[in-house]
Amino acid sequence: MAESESSEVTSRPWQSYHTVYTNAKAGMEGVDKEKVQRIVYEMSKGSKYFENEERKEAFIKQKIENMRARCAKLTAAEISHYQKVADKRILELEATRDLTRIWLHVDMDAFYAAVETLSNPSLKGKPMAVGGMSMISTANYEARKFGVRAAMPGFIARKLCPQLIFVPTDFKKYTYYSDLTRKVFQKYDANFMAASLDEGYLDITNVCKERGMTSGEVAEELRKGVYEETGLTCSAGVAPNRLLAKVCSDINKPNGQFILPNDRMAVMTFISSLPIRKIGGIGKVTEHLLRDVFGITTCEEMLQKSGILGALFSPSSADFFLCVGLGLGSTNTPQVRLRKSMSNERTFLATGDEAFLYHKLVDLAEMLSADMKKEALCGRTLTLKMKTASFEIRTRAVTLQKYICSSEDILKHASKLLKAELPISLRLIGLRMSQFNEDKDGTPSDPTQKTLSNFIVSGVATGRNMDDHISFDSDLSDDHFITELKTDLPIDNHEICYNDFRDPLDSNEVSDPNNSNCLLIYNNDEMEKNDGSLNSKSKAKVNTPEMIGHTLKSYEAEASQLVKIDLDTMNKRTNLSDDAVSSSNQNKQSLWVDDYKCLLCGIEMPSSFVEERQEHSDFHLAERLQKEESDSNPRSLTPKKRFIQKDHITSQSKRKKKHKSSPADVAEDGENWSMGQRQLVCLARVLLQRRKILVLDEATTLVDTTTDNVIQWRIREETSRCTVIRVAHRIPTIIDNDLVLVLDEGKVVEYDSPTELLKNNSSAFSKLVMEFKRRSSSGNNHWGLP
DNA sequence: GCGGATCAC
DNA sequence: TATGGTGATCCGC
Secondary structure, rough: OOOHHHHHHHHHHHHHOOOOOOOOOOOHHHOOHHHHHHHHHHHHHHOOOHHHHHHHHHHHHHHHHHHHHHHOOOOOOHHHHHHHHHHHHHHHHHOOOOOOEEEEEEEEEEEHHHHHHHHHHOOOOOOOEEEOHHHHHHOOOOOOOOOOOOOOHHHHHHHOOOOEEEEEOHHHHHHHHHHHHHHHHHHHHHOOOOEOEEEEEEEEEHHHHHHHHOHHHHHHHHHHHHHHHHHHOOEEEOOOOOHHHHHHHHHOOOOOOEEEEHHHHHHHHHHHEEHHHOOOOHHHHHHHHHHHHHHEEEEEHHOHHHHHHHOOOHHHHHHHHHHHHHHOOOOOOOOEOOOOOOEEEEEEEEOOHHHHHHHHHHHHHHHHHHHHHHHHOOOEEEEEEEEEOOOOEEEEEEEEEEEEHHHHHHHHHHHHHHOOOOOEEEEEEEEEEEEEEOOOOOOOHHHHHOOOHHHHHHHHHHHHHHHHHHHHHHHHHHHHHHHHOOOOOOOOOOEEEOOHHHHHHOOOOOOOOOOEEEEEHHHHHOOOOOOOOHHHHHHHHOOOOOHHHHHHHHHHHHHHHOOOOOOHHHHHHHHHHHHHHHHHHHHHHHOOOOOOOEEEOOEOOOOOOOHHHHHHHHHHHHHHHHHHHHOOOOOOOOOOEEEEOOOOOOOOOHHHHHOOOOOOOOOOOOOOHHHHHHHHHHHHHHHOOOOOOOEOOOOOOOOHHHHHHHHHHHHHHHOOOOOEEEEEOOOOHHHHEEEEEEEOOEEEEEEEEEHHHHHHOOOHHHHHHHHHHHHHOOOOOOOOOO
16 A cells, blocks of 8 residues: 555655545545545645745654554564454443433534525535635635535635635634524424534434424424524534434534434444544544554444554554444533633744744733633633744743733733743644633522632722733833843742632631731742642642641641752842832822823823722723623522633623712622722721631732732731731731741741841841831831841 | 644535 | 744644
């Protein structure tokens, strides 16, 4: 087989290249395959893209060779061993076969193209593609006759079909029609699974039973319903599981359906001659690999070669292949699907211009942050994606100990990642966030606390967004980017871990061990590569309920195994926190153009109207908050905002009403409160609960320092019979507690009463206090520091 | 946990 | 002139 192939390569090189576009998916039957291949090849030859494809192809060839070699090395004994294992596994998998459910897969026909034709009927019957010169999303069936298809660049498509009409994508339209189809799907399975805008999986077992209809009748009716609702046609496949249903929906496309009965023999017959490429999950590479190494082209052959597959692939891959051979697939309906990552990326003309690349990064960070805030997400793994000018894809990731969501935090870490790659010429940059903090949220609690948690999470997150907005609009210049990229000065911000503030509040029915106050100073800097995982564990320990029962000594022992002391970083940390405060003050001022006019709405208010101005900026904050909230899913439908559901209907009428009321109004439900007000209310609620143990993790970061001092005083008044653990960066917040733990990079550096610590001038705590005094020496020393 | 790869739409 | 964007998963370190 290999020999005949290579001889063809020399005479007709295009045949080795890009079987991608001509691989029969649907509607490509009468295509002059060779002509298409030749044109695609001619158009691509010599381009950077083409060169990269050749590299990739060479890599796959290498992979195939390696696998062949491994195959050849297997002894007869080994083969028979793996065959036995595989046979046993086949029996186990067979035992899981479930023929009790009836699954239907709906797939809209050339969805985007069909929608465009609907809104512009003159396109009917003409070859048309949705997309642009660089990429086509969907081609209608007329265009497919020319070999034009999805994922093909537009300029090649035009070569294949000069009269091809291009229509730009319009996702609003597609979402609208998608919603209409889903309304129909819902009638047959309220829990249907939306696979994309134009696909859905429905468990129609109950409908068939309740209405006494065959699955074929249900499919007919559903497709008719979709057509009546939208004017669009779709295809359906019915089978005992989702994997098969998906294959079936493709068989009589377009506007057709195929029923595979819930019968083992029928399934095995169906699967036997089926090309493996038809199976979802088997793509170009796997197809190639299985064919060239094992001679496998049909699903049936997966079983025949099960022994050798088991020998050469991982257990999970081998299992998947066996399932394909047996026609097995999922039959359950997963209750909730949590989002695991969120990303955005942009392609541009390849460049090595650092200012430009940094600009892109800023945009991406802002977009990502905004998207995350819409779903109230915070993540701790940030991945930078790069595509070089030669189309090579690279990713670089960091996992932080804190969950972040603000654009500054994202940008800070993203730029570090990018900086490490410079100099570099890129044509794409992307940012992805993963490891969201709601993942482990299994902690049930009383509703008051729950509300408070949501309060903190969404409130704080959205509030910071406004600061971003103003600061980027006003004072970010290219010079600034370059400086930041070229120096080692970290642009640090005050990081807030929402999770931290939530957990302690949710949990504290524990008896008080020794009725003493203590304090933690926390260094929030994320770990460099060393021991990141251990650190996050120690961090979690501080805030989890079981920790509260521990003695401080035992905590210290645990924490001290972790990371090296880095006092230098800590000092830097303190300085930068102060910087953050002052820059945030600047932001507030910059809301007023010429110190007089509001940047956002143009209202005029002299600087002497201090309170009024504060109220006014709070109003804008609340306005923004409300918009973010109304943009998200209504809570009544989805208790969490994490369901994968991008499309939601927005109602802004409420917001408009609000706009007419006085900015000074404080809404009873808190929707227009400032961040500081929110923190205050949280604190008040917590204090009213009269807990024996109170954990305040950066609980007053959003109020000004004077107010903070008042609050701290009040907390001491209210908690005289209570153990209070404070995590804070501000010295006054913690100066008069009974015990002080100074933490640096997750490790306890010192542990004693503040008085004792201050006796030693070189203690980390002394240094922090001195630095703090130095910085505040220009103002009044009204904290009574020694 | 990271980075490369594959896959689907 | 010119080959996308988003999300998931797996494998081998």
